[in-house]
Amino acid sequence: MKLESMPKNIMFALDIGTRSVVGVLSKKIGKDYVVVDFEVLEHPERAMFDGQIHDIQKVTDVVMTVVSELESRNGYKIERAAIAAAGRALKTERARSDAGIDVTVEIDKALVESVEMQAIQLAQSQLSKKTGKQSQYYCVGYSVVNYFLDDAMILNPLGHRGGELGVEIIATFLPHIVVDSLYSVVHKAGLEVMNLTLEPIAAMNVAIPKNLRLLNLALVDVGAGTSDIAISKEGTVVSYGMVSLAGDEITEKIAQTYLLDFNRAEKLKVELNQKERHEYMDILGLKHEITTEQVMRDIREVVRFIATQVAQNLLELNQKAPSAVFCIGGGSQIPFFTEDLAESLGLPMERVAIKAVDQLPEIVFESEVLKGPEFMTPIGIGVTAFEERDHDFIRVNVNETSIRLLNTKPLKVADALLLAGISARNLISERGDAMQITLNGEIKELKGDYGDPAKILLNGGLSALDEKISHKDQIVVIPATKGSIRSLELKELVNYEASISINGQKIKCIHAVEVNGVAREGIYKVMPGDVIETKGIKTVNDLAELMEIDLMYFHILNGDTPLRKQDSIRWGEKYYFKPIEKKAVETPVETPDGDSSAEMTVFVNEKPVEIPIGKIQPVFVDVFNYIDFDLTKPQGILNLRLNGERALYTDVLNPGDRIEINWKK
Structure with missing residues (x-):
């Protein structure tokens, strides 16, 4: 049968999952997303583990079968597909970065963003060390845990001053290999990728639409190998997480308890929400009958453990319980899972709910209706593709180097610089080298001056790290410069005007200043290694000598007691005291x-x-x-x-x- 060309208004969404492949043909009429046809096919052999393709050819064969079935039923050639990278492939890393800053200048937004970018690069480096691979990762999102100013926690550093600014972040990365293997399967199946998104984003677009993301909400996708988490607040998706526990743990518990192979145990698990009594044959050929209530008692601890681990990960990412949680994926239907999750999060049970495709008001089916939470992701892939058609990647130039960015979120200048390998250190001005001098016998280190901050040009105009970027933008980074050795005059180190008051009369403390044994004036330029000595009144001894007063009758101070500028001293016959005893510990x-x-x-x-x-x-x-x-x-x-x-x-x-x-x- 000769196939016609695929209609331009038809979208093909392809969800390549660990257990099965789902293909959905759809179109958009007004605000409605209309499902024209769909096909679901399980992998005959395990070719994928935890969302990662391990056998490209076996997965390709399943994809080709799904495509062939849809083509034969609908009479047109499917040539392009919208796909999604598995959320379970995301890597999350926590990192803290600190940077020395100019204490005389208020902290601005550009400086905060530069230190945040430095923390992301540190997280990326930590991830490379853990995996033992230097392959690049896409940073798909990050959230700030804490800011620090001079090592003290602070809510918002903007407008403050200090010597050191720190930030702790949680960053999420997607390995390039995940994207590359998906592209390989799609191309081998004779298709072209028209859109790429992330599975958590696809699911969020239908389960938690953008008008709800001002609220702090969480999406938990309980699949076969992992439970994936996405968190929204302030209008966007801020964090992703993954727990390597999900439906397979329950299936394995059933298999061990009732002596079943994996497939029969999986069938029994799926039917727990459908039947009260179950008949099965174990691996010994013996037939059994059991109730759902009995099975739930046997797997209860496993369900509770998975829910607890998901809750812990969610709390770590969000720093608190979200306002509500939506659960999707086949594993979320296990009895008591949502109740246990609500309890672990400290939320009312009605705040943790299962979201299924048939509950979505703007999804319409021309054919058989897809039901259940396990089909939220394939539907979401199609919905996302309609919104972001032909925008899976964008290309920009950074300092004449062309880079490709995954278009899964509003992209900023910082995202391009990260992928281009521009070090955040190049954006933060450094102090010049310090110099040492000796002042009155005490060695002092004078820190260098700060250099000029970095400049970022976007399409020729000055820009900031949070500026949004588009396809074919040109970005130029002019690195920050290192400062010079501090240049200062002698009068900036020595207070020539310091004085003390004696019986109401002011007397200058400093009479002369010598540098390296030579008398110098206040305009002398201080040099590294200079030895500076001030001449004048420093101690009670000096004062007694100047005023020709017997120290024995000069109040109760020891002779080596130092005088401070602005000290006010009086003496007279009625103020005479005996000298302080040497054994005294505290100065009266x-x-x-x-x-x-x-x-x-x-x-x-x-x-x-x-x-x-x-x-x-x-x-x-x-x-x-x-x-x-x-x-x-x-x-x-x-x-x-x-x-x-x-x-x-x-x-x-x-x-x-x-x-x-x-x-x-």
Whole structure:
């Protein structure tokens, strides 16, 4: 019989599954998806395992038979097919990446996306090490678990400042080999691939349409070898997962319990939802009769275990229970599975439901009706193909290199850079080399300046990592530059204006500065290895010598006690004290006439606060006893400063100190 050309309005969807191959001919009339005809054929031999094709020729033979049956019934030649890559072939990896950033600049969206991209590349590298293969993977999606600023968890780093930004992500990848083997089977069957999607996306497009994806929903496809998970929220599919437990575990339990071969055990499992009593013959040739209730008692623990494992994976991906769960696939029909899944997720039982093809309002059948949740994916492949006709891959150029991207989601510049192998490190500016100097005997490391950030050009215009891309777009990446050694003048290291107050009179602490033994002015350019020494008042000894005062009568401080800028000191006959005993562990506070009930004034957020002076000198943390500031309810990062500098809880307080305490958001 001579076949006519396939009508242009007819779509052929081909679902190549682990247990069977399903072919569906359909057309679209208005909003309705009309099924014209379908064919289902099981693999006579096991040629696929967990969604991966192992014997290309055996799978090709089954596909050709399905195509031939549909052609003979409908009278036209099937030439093109819409297909889907198995969700169970997806690989999920968790990774964290940290990057040093310029503490003086606010964190913007471009920087956050660059660190996220760096984390995706790290996840891809981890995956390659685990599999022992360096083959490329398509990143089909990722979700952020946590952000970190200076190693502290933060909800949203945008607008903050810090020295290090970190991000932890869960990324999902599809191996190239899965796509390549699917293409091989389709081509050997004499067909052309017109559209490629992912099985979870195909199923989501009919089970959880886009208008529902603002909700946090999950789709669980319980197949033969694996249970696949897809999660939606904020209008898109954000995560995929897979548990290597599904219907085959139940079939094997039935086979072991009742001495059946795999096929007879599978038949008994399928009939659990159809019959109350079952007759079967075991491998010894003995006939038996058993009730569904008895079988369910024997497989109950296996069902509960699968549901628990699916729930754990779902909670890890979503960080909490979703609002509702839709279950598809033949394995989801096993009695008690949805109840056990709801219990493991802590959801009401009505929030975990089976979604079947015959429940879809916009699916119409011209021939026999396909029923049950196991046909959601083949129907979804056709629906997806109508929406994304001829858009399975797009090609773009990245720095003159042509790459092909799998069009399973809205694609962005970041997706192209990942596949092109552009390192995220090239997008984040680095500090220049550090230099060491010695200041008053203390070695200091001065970090280098930051370089210029990367520039991304999309079709000649400035772009960002989250910019959407289309077929034949041109992307050019100009890498970030490394900064230079820090350039600074001596006055940026030495505070020439530092002074102390003696009986109300200001005296400068620094009289001169020497660099490598040579006197230098403030405009001197500091060089690596410089030895800088300030000359002037540093300790009580220096002050006593300058004022020609006997140290023995100079308050109660030791001679080597360092003086700080803005210290205020008074002395007179009535303030004379004996020198502090050397065995003392803690430094007492100077109080007039030894009055332990005296107070000193400090300024907290510009407001005066009186702090009692006891036998032990107050430290920074004591301030919280005299101000209204709740530490038990964090509202960001706690910012503590003393006289304009970052403070520690153990910093000693002096009269007149300026203190800042606030939450930095």
